Amino acid sequence: MNANFDWSARLPLYWQLIRGDRPIGTLLLLWPTLIALWWAAGGVPPPGVFFVFVVGTFLMRSAGCAINDWADRDFDAHVERTRERPLAAGKISPQEALxxxxxxxxxxxxxxxxxxxxxxxWSVPALVIAATYPFTKRFLPVPQAYLGVAFSFGIPMAWVAIRGETDAACWTLFAANFFWTIAYDTEYAMADRPDDLKLPVHSSAITFGRWDVLAVFLCYLAAFALWARAGILAGAGAPFLVSLVVAAGIAAYHLELIGTREPARCFKAFLHNNYIGLVLFAGVVLDLWRA
Known part of the structure; x- marks a missing residue:
């Protein structure tokens, strides 16, 4: 390490690189993982397992952000929302990000x-998928589907950590999270669409075109149907069903926000998905506490 390396100056830039100041991605990754832990354990999971998955979620999401910025270093400077990221702004080097x-x-x-x-x-394919996701924007019409797989891997890992195997409830929850991820990341992509159209990248917002709002609605619909089915398979009761209804109301608000296709409102809808995850997790916890 260079003796003149100034950690006090670099650490805040690294914190921005891994989105430490923007925890929404970690939260969207964490809620389904926590739901899986609670359902697999039938209540509060062992403290050690809980610690590993909470900290591991933060670390993997942070690593994914650094890889994403490295992969998109030639694009981010041309997108209004990302041009001030440390790598895009030239404040850190590509080698530092890696x-x-x-x-x-x-x-x-x-x-x-x-x-x-x-x-x-299970962690090996999870790492490979997370590391390769940024490059799918070059050739997949809907890279959000690949992200849906990446953001769902914590579910079977949690199940295996608690029970040693997966089951139908686990994979139904995985499928629900897959469609939820496509829904909220399409809202995110709708916010960036004006800039993305000028770049050689793909996104669900571009691919769906004028059917984008309908596509988000259908993904939400699939996610809620699968969450309901997962709840039945997991033996969930009234508190979880109530949380589903409340979360569906939140999703309906998102559809109203993105209906205008204004970037700021689309981004607000994306951020607001944190409340869907929070409400569903609260429903799971209350349901298991009641039991």
């Missing part, structure tokens, strides 16, 4: 080692 990503991913991998070889085996 080193940050490698360190965080390595820490996440070390964190899961005590949970056994089954969880470790």
């Amino acid at each position: 080193k940050v990503a490698a360190v965080l991913a390595g820490l996440a991998f070390l964190l899961v080692l005590p949970l056994g070889w089954r969880v470790v085996a």
Whole structure:
């Protein structure tokens, strides 16, 4: 390490690189993972497992952000919302971003080692998918579908960590989260569409075109139907069903926001998905507490 390296100046830039100041991505990744932990455990999961998944979620999302900015370093400077990111603005180097990503991913991998070889085996494809997602924007018409898989991997990992295997409830929850991810990330893509249309990248907002709002509605519809089915398979009761109704009302508000297709309102809808995850998790916790 260079003796003149100024950590006090670099750390705030690294914090911005991994979106430490914008935790929405970590929260959207965390809620379904927590739901999986609580359902798999039938209540409060073991503290050690809870710690691993909470910290691991933060580390993997942070590593993903660093890789994403490295992959998009030639695009972000041309997008209004991302042009001030440290790498796009030239405040850190591409090599620094890769080193940050490698360190965080390595820490996440070390964190899961005590949970056994089954969880470790699941962590490998999870890491590969997370690392390759940024590049899918070059060739997949709907890269949000790939992200849906990446953002759902915590569910089977949580199930395996608690029960040693997956089951129908686990995979139904996985499918629900897959469609939810496409819904909220399409809202995110709608906010960036004016800039993305000028770049050689794909997004669901571009691919769906004038059917974007309908596509978001259908993805929400699929997600809620699958959440309901997962709840039935997990033996959930009234509190979870009530949380589904409340969350559906929140989703309806999102559809109203994105109906105008104004970037600021679309981005607000994306951010607001945190409340869907929070409400559903609260429903799961209350339901299991009641039981």
